[in-house]
Amino acid sequence: MSRVAMFPLMVMGTVVQSLLPVWPLLGSVKPPVLPALVLFYSLKGSPRLMWAAAIWAALLQDGIDAGPIGPALIAFPIIGNLAYRVRNEVFPEQLVTQFIFGALGHMLVTLVFLLVFTATGARPLAFSFGALRMLGAFLSGMVTLPVVFFIMHRFEESLPQRRAVVWQ
């Protein structure tokens, strides 16, 4: 897994996420490309890579987004850590695992955002809107993570692999 490639991939993910349309029917959520990338590195990478991915993705999301810096900096390390802790108990390659992790991960991110925005008064939030958004987060997370996993797998496969040194 390439550490060097992670940073431009995150920037690319940021651009893709900002260009993707919102789902008005489901509380105007966006497909969570950056949280999905964090989950990918948590399920497949080393702890260092997981932390780097979580913090870099959070800085990008909070930096690009309007409003206060901070919600993603709380949410992304939480989902990254949780996924990393249970990854030995699950099969990350399985589609069902990706559905569940994507859905729960994005729901958790949305919940943290809701709490931070409510606490800081940055957004006037109604219960119905919050519930709709959580449902949207569940569905969009479920759809996005398998797609990101597939693309990232293909990308990692296309990179030149470092060979082990063998003494002859």
Add this chain to the structure above:
Amino acid sequence: MRDRKPVYAAVLGILLIVVFTLPAGISLWGKGVLRGIVSPLQRGISGVGQHVGEAVAAVRGLGGMVEKNRELSAELVHMQAELNTFKNLDEENRRLRRMLDFHRQEPRQMIPCEVMSRNISGWWNTVRIGKGARHGIQWNRAVISPDGLVGKTLEVSHRTSEVILISDPACRVSARILRVNAFGVVSGHGANASGHPVVRMDFINKDAEVRAGDEVVTSGLGGVFPTGIHIGYVQKVERDESGLYQSAQIIPRATAGLLDYVFVISEPEDNPTGGGAR
């Protein structure tokens, strides 16, 4: 190997404390740096997207032509494709000319800007424009299009600016219903199920005879939005629960989904010293 989890957790904790207690100026500077990294790529991809859209439009026209006229020569098909391309160019030209005419006719000093992208998280109704402080854009300035009021600048970095749209709940505009000369406050309520922006006008005098179809414009009170900028039309009138005021649902004319270019008013009309850069 030593367990480094506490170190990572401590670093993250310190980072969070630093971030949450950052002064607004430093926070905005950091945001500007990150936006500077992402914006060239965003601009490039938006440009490619526009070209792909034009090509798809050309191919669509070409497909219909081929189905209807199979016997036509390759040259004719080629000409049709070219014609479709010219049509797209003509349409774009007309749109740009309209913008230019609007820019010339408008007495206020305006800065034309290209819309680069939408909000990344979907929590805010904002768009990013490709001009910032170095182009003379300042915080809290009205953003308009030939169709009417779009919103105002929320965060201005060196090269880009974040514009909060009138459909966002945080954007409040002092407004006036032209026909009855009734004042009120227009605020956003997000988007409905079909994605159209929902805007309401509250605190309208209860005795004013407001009707569906009445034109709503900015009142000029508050110093941010100049007087007389078109906001939209009244769709439905409701009595406030307390019975003291009326509220009205507004259809905003400057639909955010159709925005390509917008104009930032460089100086507020009635309050030249108000606002200030942020």
